[in-house]
Amino acid sequence: xxxxxxLFDRHARRKLVNYGFVGLTMAATAVAVIALLLILWSLxxxxxxxxxxxxxxxxxxxPEMPGGLRNAILGSLEMCAIGMVMAVVIGILAGTWLxxxxxxxxxxxxxxxxxxxxxxxxxxxIGLFVYELLVRPxxxxxxxxxxxxxxxxxTPVVTRTTEDILRLQSNQLxxxxxxxxxxxxxxxxxxxxxxxxxxxxxxxxxxxxxxxGETAPLLFTSLGNPDLSFAxxxxxxxxxxxxxxxxxxxxxxxxxLAWVGALLIAITVLAANIxxxxxxxxxxxx
Amino acid sequence: xxxxxxGPSRAARQDAFFQALCFxxxxxxxxxxxxxxxxxVIGGWPALAHFGPKFFISAAWDPVAExxxxxxxxxxxxxxxxxxxxxxxxxxVGIAVFLVEFCPSVLAKYVSMAVELxxxxxxxxxxMWGLFVLAPWFALHVQLPLFYVVDPxxxxxxxxxxxxxxxxxxxxxxxxxxxxxxxxxxxxxxLLLSVPTHVREAAYxxxxxxYEVVSKIMLPYIRRSAIGAVMLxxxxxxxxxxxxxxxxxxxxEFPRSLFASGSxxxxxxxxxxxxxxxxxxxxxxxxxxLVLFVITFAALVGARLLIGREKA
Numbered sequence: 001x002x003x004x005x006x007l008f009d010r011h012a013r014r015k016l017v018n019y020g021f022v023g024l025t026m027a028a029t030a031v032a033v034i035a036l037l038l039i040l041w042s043l044x045x046x047x048x049x050x051x052x053x054x055x056x057x058x059x060x061x062x063p064e065m066p067g068g069l070r071n072a073i074l075g076s077l078e079m080c081a082i083g084m085v086m087a088v089v090i091g092i093l094a095g096t097w098l099x100x101x102x103x104x105x106x107x108x109x110x111x112x113x114x115x116x117x118x119x120x121x122x123x124x125x126i127g128l129f130v131y132e133l134l135v136r137p138x139x140x141x142x143x144x145x146x147x148x149x150x151x152x153x154x155t156p157v158v159t160r161t162t163e164d165i166l167r168l169q170s171n172q173l174x175x176x177x178x179x180x181x182x183x184x185x186x187x188x189x190x191x192x193x194x195x196x197x198x199x200x201x202x203x204x205x206x207x208x209x210x211x212x213g214e215t216a217p218l219l220f221t222s223l224g225n226p227d228l229s230f231a232x233x234x235x236x237x238x239x240x241x242x243x244x245x246x247x248x249x250x251x252x253x254x255x256x257l258a259w260v261g262a263l264l265i266a267i268t269v270l271a272a273n274i275x276x277x278x279x280x281x282x283x284x285x286x
Numbered sequence: 287x288x289x290x291x292x293g294p295s296r297a298a299r300q301d302a303f304f305q306a307l308c309f310x311x312x313x314x315x316x317x318x319x320x321x322x323x324x325x326x327v328i329g330g331w332p333a334l335a336h337f338g339p340k341f342f343i344s345a346a347w348d349p350v351a352e353x354x355x356x357x358x359x360x361x362x363x364x365x366x367x368x369x370x371x372x373x374x375x376x377x378x379v380g381i382a383v384f385l386v387e388f389c390p391s392v393l394a395k396y397v398s399m400a401v402e403l404x405x406x407x408x409x410x411x412x413x414m415w416g417l418f419v420l421a422p423w424f425a426l427h428v429q430l431p432l433f434y435v436v437d438p439x440x441x442x443x444x445x446x447x448x449x450x451x452x453x454x455x456x457x458x459x460x461x462x463x464x465x466x467x468x469x470x471x472x473x474x475x476x477l478l479l480s481v482p483t484h485v486r487e488a489a490y491x492x493x494x495x496x497y498e499v500v501s502k503i504m505l506p507y508i509r510r511s512a513i514g515a516v517m518l519x520x521x522x523x524x525x526x527x528x529x530x531x532x533x534x535x536x537x538x539e540f541p542r543s544l545f546a547s548g549s550x551x552x553x554x555x556x557x558x559x560x561x562x563x564x565x566x567x568x569x570x571x572x573x574x575x576l577v578l579f580v581i582t583f584a585a586l587v588g589a590r591l592l593i594g595r596e597k598a
Contacts, residue, residue, distance in 0.1 A: 014495050021497035022388055028380025029389075032471070033400050035464050039407060039415050046418075093311030101305055102312070111312045114319050117586045120518065121579075122525020124552050125322060128559070128575045132325035152318055159315060183297040185304030213408020216527040216552070220560045240410050244528065247414050255418075262411050273406040274399075 040266070047263030050256050055264075059228050060242055063251040069261055071228040072242040078230060079143055079222060079238060080212050083150030087211075088204050091155045092193075095162025095203075100188055112163070119156040124216035126152045131220045143229070143236035146222025153214055154207035161203030165196045198279045205276030209269045215240035239265055323579065330573030333566060341573065347538035347554075349563065354570035358538045360577060362548040365541060366455055366530065367523035370462035375516060378467055382474035383500050398475075405468035413532030416461040421452030421533055424460075429545060448545030455541055455548045458534040462526055466519035473515035473593065477508040514592025521585035525578060527552040551578040 054068045061067025094111070102108025130149040135141055169192050177187035193200065218224075224241040225234065239261050246258035333354060334341060344355025381401060385394055429450040436442045448454050481504050489499045505512070535547020536557055549557075551574045562568045 014498070018495040018497040021500070025380040025384035025388060028377045029384045029397060031377055032381055032404060032464075032467055033397065036400050036404050036407075038419070039411065042415055042419050043411065090311045090314050093308045094315050097305075097308035097312040101308055108312075111316055113590060115315050116590055117583065118315065118319055120521050120582075120586050121319075121322075122527065122552055122582055124525065124527040124555055125326070125575055125579055128329070128555065128572060129318075129322040129325045131559075132329050132572070133321065155315065155318075183301045185301045186297070188304070209406060213410060215408075215410045216556060219556055223560060240408070240528075243410055243414070247417065247532070258414065262414050265408055266411050269406055269408055270403055273403065277399075277402070 043259070043263045043266050046256075046259035047261075050260040051263070055257075055260055060226050060237065060246075060257070061253075062226075063249070064253060067257070069239065069242065069257060069264075071225065071237040072239045072261065073264070074228065074230070075143065075222070075225070075237040076212065076239040079147045079150055079218075079236060080208060082144075082147035082232075083154060083211055084204065084208055086148070086151035087154035087158050087207050090151075091158025091203065091207065092162050092200060094155070095159045096166060096188060096193075098159070098163040099166035100184075100192070115156050115159050118152075119160060122216075123153050123214055124219075127217040127220055130217065135221060140233075141221065141223035141235045142233050143222050144232035146218045146236060146238065147232070149217035149221045150211040150214060153217055154211045157207040157210050158203045161206060162196075162200060165199030165203065166192060168199070169195055202276045202280040205272045205279070209272035209276065212272070213240060213265050213269050215244055219244075326572055326576040326579055330569055330576045333569035333573040334576075336566065336569075341570075342577075345538070345540040349558070349567050352564060352566050354566070356551075356570075356574055356577060358540045359549050359551045359554045359574060362455065362534070362541055363524055363550040363552070363578070363581070366459045366462060366534070366548075366550055367520055369456065369459035370466060370523045371516060371520055373459065373463035374467045374470055374519060377463070378470035378474055378515075378519075379505075381467070381471040382478055385471075385475050386478040387496055387500060398472075401468045401471055404464070405472070409465070409526060409528040410532075412461055412465055412529040416457065416529060416533040417453070420460065421457055423452070424457050425450045425452035444542075445544050447543040448547070450545075451535075453533050453535040453547055454545045455534060456544045458530050458548075458550075461529050461533055462523045465526060465529060466522045469522055470515050470519040473518060474508075474512060477511050477515065477593075478504055481507050511593045514589045514594075517585045517589035517592065521582050521589060524585060525552055525582045527556050531556045551575070 054066065056068060056070055056073065058066070058068035059071040060069060094115075098108055098112055098115075102111065126149050130145050130152065134145040134148060138145075173191055173195060174187055177191045178184070182190070218238050218241050222238060222241070223235040224245060225237040227237075229236050243258045243261040243265070246254040246261070249255065337344070337354060341354065341356055342360065343357055344353075345357040346353045346355045347358060348354070381397075385398060389397060429446070429448070429452065432446050433450055436446055438444075438447070485503060485507065486499060489503045494502070530550050531553040534549060534553055536549050536553060537547040538549055538554070539546070541548040555571050555575055555578075558567070559571050562571060
């Protein structure tokens, strides 16, 4: 009898510990979900009210004057676009080399490894590098340097996704192309790339999502510019740098604009992430 | 005849050209990392040569007197990142275990999407949220009550010393913890999924509770790679810039308490580089960058070696 009760107690205790554990894992998950919701909520609560047409038609104002974020939005778009073109070209070619040519070679292993390191390297160091590479020698902050810095941040993302996607294509596809008498490069371009198109777009979107909110690489490359400018040789405003400047200022209307900018960036980044992942999921299933 | 011989050779030339193109793109990546290191070494060398080993020990950071010592930012970087890992790891394990073992499959899709989105939020948004939402809340609901309860001369009093404005090392670590959480949780989840089904089911078959299966079988099974996941998160936390710059208070003093304002390497560079007045100041900041590069490189290399490629 006593033996039975002992067994029962032990069983009850194990069950209790287990319930406690399940509860703790649920709590941990809840913390993450709640943190996400809190952040999104404060963006909406503080930023949504400030969105108006002026945001897109007026440049950033001096303190306590009406204004918008046009120069910053267009500056961000221009630098991201140029950066993405560079990142997509280099990233897709490099990813193709890793997947199709490098294969098991030692060199490919090294490149892959360094790309992974670059993927998580602090972006502020990229900023310092481009400063030393382009800003100091050319004696001035410039939008071109900003675009190059963003390209360096996005390239590893595109490379990684490209390699992963190309590896998913079956060798039968490659062999079928070869059997038709096509050269290797033609098979890659006309068959493998085409079959992988949704995945390649995903890579580009993830790269874009990564750089559209990047501030650190722009701080000492494109610097920021309160006026509208499209010149690549001049400093250029960008949403993240403007948010940084406005959020840390003492002026309420600047802070309000910073919240609007943060909301715009968050929407862009999250949309690019969601669309990119949806595309990737679609192509895996097919 | 000539057309036929020109045909294949043109295709072969095209093949060779395309391969060379792809190869040079891959080399651009290698050159980027090498160039990064070279630029930091060359740029930081004057300061390192000028101050010698003192640069790493001294906590003086005085642009007016041109005296630079990196101990404050270096310790600030290590402490915030370390604290962040202490906060993030239990949460990440919880999330990964919940997703793999307990979460109803209907919900799993949305929960993992939420975790992925958390990773997608830009650093500067975390920074604003930290400065305007977290810091005031923390000051009012944690710092002030502690201020009244804790004897200022006790050990705890020294630990919790600081201006109650919420901008300090501890809140910076909180923000960092939320930021690295999704990276660690995602890798841990992949690792847990990689535990062979027969191992898992054998444990269940012996009558183990889910808690026992996870804590005694699955977590030990992935231990080595899990350390890699932690180092991956650590690498992120060490170099995180904007969020920390917003909330850490940016003081170069050597951090003496949890609630003291401080600085990290990245926040110091972000704050001062564009306005650095003298060559020595610029060089000191680049030398700081070099230190950050070495620390994060070590963490990331360690992570990759421990995790292996496929799960990261």
